[in-house]
Amino acid sequence: MLDRLSKKIGFTNTELKVVLFLTFTFVAGFTYKNFFKEKPVQIDSESFDYSVQDSLFYNPPGENSVDSLKMNLLKEVDYKQEVLDFNNRSFKKSTKKTLPAENSINLNSAGLEDLMKLPGIGEKTAQSILDLRTKMGKFKKVDDLLKVKGIGDTKLNNIKKYIFIE
Numbered sequence: 001m002l003d004r005l006s007k008k009i010g011f012t013n014t015e016l017k018v019v020l021f022l023t024f025t026f027v028a029g030f031t032y033k034n035f036f037k038e039k040p041v042q043i044d045s046e047s048f049d050y051s052v053q054d055s056l057f058y059n060p061p062g063e064n065s066v067d068s069l070k071m072n073l074l075k076e077v078d079y080k081q082e083v084l085d086f087n088n089r090s091f092k093k094s095t096k097k098t099l100p101a102e103n104s105i106n107l108n109s110a111g112l113e114d115l116m117k118l119p120g121i122g123e124k125t126a127q128s129i130l131d132l133r134t135k136m137g138k139f140k141k142v143d144d145l146l147k148v149k150g151i152g153d154t155k156l157n158n159i160k161k162y163i164f165i166e
Contacts, residue, residue, distance in 0.1 A: 105164070
């Protein structure tokens, strides 16, 4: 019987068995759910009194008076401001670097802070430049900066207009 049915539908024997099993399982589950299982009791959420749970949340331990509960429920809070109060960062300060004037930094005499004013140069890279300058003696050309770890062609092109060699 299964062979004839599978030929009519176009399924293999195994595929037909799987489909029949799933169909039987679905029908059995649907029948059990709708006819044999006890219906859950519906609770009207609007008629449920949450005041006991609210009092535990709003009142600290030891303060269970009704007056303090009412005061806490009536209190209006600016939640947006309270969330921002947890942020330590100052939004008023500008973290953007002020760029130096063109050709204003002598590569052979600049200090750490002067080099850090260059775009894309942080403390580590500036220290690496100083270390290379100490090792080499003095820079002979601007392209010597390519020997510094962290400075490639793009970064060098970005800072070339601010530096010079004397």
